[in-house]
Amino acid sequence: MARGTGDKVVVPAGHAPTGQPVFVITDKEKTSGRDARHMNILAARAVVDSVKSTLGPLGMDKMLIDPLGNITVTNDGAVILREMSIEHPSAKMVIDGAKTQEDVAGDGTTSVVVLVGALLDAAEKLMDAGVHPTVLVSGYKMAAERAQQVLDSLARRVERTNDATLREIAKTAMMGKGPEVYADTLAEMCVRAVKGVEDNGAVDVKENIKLIKRVGLRSENTELINGIVIDKERSHPSMPRRVKNAKIALLNKGIEAKKPQTKAKMKIESAEQLAEFMQEDVRVVEEQVKRFAELGVNVVMTEMGIDDIGNSLLSKYGIFAVERLLSDDLKRISRAVGARIVSTASDLKPEDLGEAGLVEEVGKAGFLADKYIYIHDAKNTKAVTIVIHAGSENVADEVERALEDALKVVACAVEDQTVVAGGAAPEMEMALRLRQYANTLKGREQLAVQAYAEALEAIPKALAENSGLDVIDTLVALRSAHEGGRTTAGIDVFSGDIIDMWEANVIEPLRVKRQMISTATEIVCMILRLDEILASERREPSIAEKHWPKSYEMAKRRGMKGNIPGT
Ligand code: ADP
Ligand code: MG
Numbered sequence: 001m002a003r004g005t006g007d008k009v010v011v012p013a014g015h016a017p018t019g020q021p022v023f024v025i026t027d028k029e030k031t032s033g034r035d036a037r038h039m040n041i042l043a044a045r046a047v048v049d050s051v052k053s054t055l056g057p058l059g060m061d062k063m064l065i066d067p068l069g070n071i072t073v074t075n076d077g078a079v080i081l082r083e084m085s086i087e088h089p090s091a092k093m094v095i096d097g098a099k100t101q102e103d104v105a106g107d108g109t110t111s112v113v114v115l116v117g118a119l120l121d122a123a124e125k126l127m128d129a130g131v132h133p134t135v136l137v138s139g140y141k142m143a144a145e146r147a148q149q150v151l152d153s154l155a156r157r158v159e160r161t162n163d164a165t166l167r168e169i170a171k172t173a174m175m176g177k178g179p180e181v182y183a184d185t186l187a188e189m190c191v192r193a194v195k196g197v198e199d200n201g202a203v204d205v206k207e208n209i210k211l212i213k214r215v216g217l218r219s220e221n222t223e224l225i226n227g228i229v230i231d232k233e234r235s236h237p238s239m240p241r242r243v244k245n246a247k248i249a250l251l252n253k254g255i256e257a258k259k260p261q262t263k264a265k266m267k268i269e270s271a272e273q274l275a276e277f278m279q280e281d282v283r284v285v286e287e288q289v290k291r292f293a294e295l296g297v298n299v300v301m302t303e304m305g306i307d308d309i310g311n312s313l314l315s316k317y318g319i320f321a322v323e324r325l326l327s328d329d330l331k332r333i334s335r336a337v338g339a340r341i342v343s344t345a346s347d348l349k350p351e352d353l354g355e356a357g358l359v360e361e362v363g364k365a366g367f368l369a370d371k372y373i374y375i376h377d378a379k380n381t382k383a384v385t386i387v388i389h390a391g392s393e394n395v396a397d398e399v400e401r402a403l404e405d406a407l408k409v410v411a412c413a414v415e416d417q418t419v420v421a422g423g424a425a426p427e428m429e430m431a432l433r434l435r436q437y438a439n440t441l442k443g444r445e446q447l448a449v450q451a452y453a454e455a456l457e458a459i460p461k462a463l464a465e466n467s468g469l470d471v472i473d474t475l476v477a478l479r480s481a482h483e484g485g486r487t488t489a490g491i492d493v494f495s496g497d498i499i500d501m502w503e504a505n506v507i508e509p510l511r512v513k514r515q516m517i518s519t520a521t522e523i524v525c526m527i528l529r530l531d532e533i534l535a536s537e538r539r540e541p542s543i544a545e546k547h548w549p550k551s552y553e554m555a556k557r558r559g560m561k562g563n564i565p566g567t
């Protein structure tokens with residue numbers, strides 16, 4: 001975006017900004033210049049303050065209460081930001097940035113926000129001293145570019161086969177987030193899950209790794225299923241409960257006798273006629289079931305229903321069936337077991353069938369919600385499920401959030417194969433080298449690069465503060481360790497000592513840090529470039545505007561507004 005300062009954000013109050021400036025229709029309130037900038041920074045800072053104290057393994061928790069009174073206790077910055085209801089456009093930009101970080105790198109959301117806050121604070125000081133925002137923006141960009149180079153120089157390679165390091169990466173991301181006693185088990189599971197779905201060096205966590213929560217059993221029962229778990233039960237209890245060497249057919253219709261047309265009347269006058277009619281019904285279903293048997297199918301899963309006749313015939317042939325699956329689940333199963341989804345049995349060809357080592361129904365009888373279908377050892381194991389067991393829903397949620405972060409960072413490490421030490425080591429090293437770089441620059445940009453360096457130190461500061469350490473002492477010690485060439489020196493949050501984070505196995509993917517720099521810089525520059533806020537009066541959108549936005553826009557431009565119904 002080659003834009004200078006002076007961009008105007010015009011936000012119809014109450015409407016989300018799209019990132020790009022929206023143009024105003026009626027401006028009722030207008031704030032410009034320094035005031036606008038100050039207000040933007042103030043609003044962004046409110047977001048920063050709400051998550052800063054959660055940074056690091058010893059960060060504090062926040063209690064979130066939604067409008068329905070549900071309570072979540074978490075120290076996951078991403079969750080807090082997601083739940084906050086924010087109105088101010090620049091505060092929303094910060095939240096969008098955290099979301100980008102989460103999407104791209106899976107971790108480092110709190111760090112991004114803390115860095116944004118520090119960069120804005122530093123910028124404000126310089127602006128008060130008369131530095132123009134344009135200069136700041138270009139200086140920050142130079143600093144960010146150099147910081148990325150520093151990060152690259154710090155990166156180490158980790159092979160995909162290096163499970164031990166991958167486990168440490170998972171543990172670093174989960175630090176302080178889940179039940180720590182099981183951290184080793186959970187980390188091991190993350191690595192197995194990610195490697196189970198890795199495909200030519202790429203990992204699609206969202207698509208291929210599913211997390212399911214079950215409340216009741218203890219956390220150590222949390223298990224990794226090579227395959228899929230679905231929240232369903234067999235369509236009839238007289239079917240087999242376990243099927244080994246499953247041959248699986250997937251249908252996007254059901255197995256049902258044809259229903260008579262709604263309005264059609266049928267006159268059945270004798271018992272024979274009734275029997276005949278019934279037999280015809282049975283015959284249609286039986287043909288389908290026989291086709292399954294012919295192909296050696298022993299598991300059938302359908303998107304629509306299976307009726308009584310279907311159930312009794314399937315049971316008779318010893319076929320395990322599940323009905324009314326969500327179409328997304330059906331697709332997931334199809335990928336995992338290598339089956340093609342067809343509409344009816346008559347369309348089925350041998351090559352459409354999928355395979356799995358074992359399909360079974362598990363769970364307590366009598367509790368519908370407690371039954372699950374497990375598909376183990378699917379032919380194509382590009383899908384795995386982690387079943388999280390926990391004593392309560394809150395704990396299950398906590399473990400889920402910890403696992404989500406850990407899975408994503410392990411996936412990043414497997415994809416990129418580059419990592420850096422954590423514990424604020426990279427931030428301090430970047431700060432040090434940016435200061436050296438600033439000395440080689442002339443003019444006001446030098447000030448901006450120095451300010452960037454100072455802002456990076458907000459991360460070790462917050463880490464120290466949240467761990468109950470003396471902030472100044474810790475920072476001074478950390479700085480001098482880096483000046484002495486210890487590039488991986490970081491903060492041991494438990495003892496307060498400055499230690500080698502690499503040796504302490506606090507390891508993070510390079511991508512998390514690179515993305516932190518680029519997202520934070522982008523957002524800060526965007527906020528600094530705004531010098532006007534024009535808020536139009538809040539109003540409800542008309543029916544036409546809401547439902548046919550394009551036609552509404554067009555009509556409005558042609559001055560036909562009064563003629564559109566609903567305006
Ligand atoms: P974010 O949302 O930014 O990931 P976290 O609360 O997860 O925030 O904290 C991440 C920070 O904590 C990183 O800088 C990471 O290196 C650091 N960290 C994680 N584990 C440790 C540890 N055992 N010792 C010191 N620092 C740690
Ligand atoms: Mg984290």
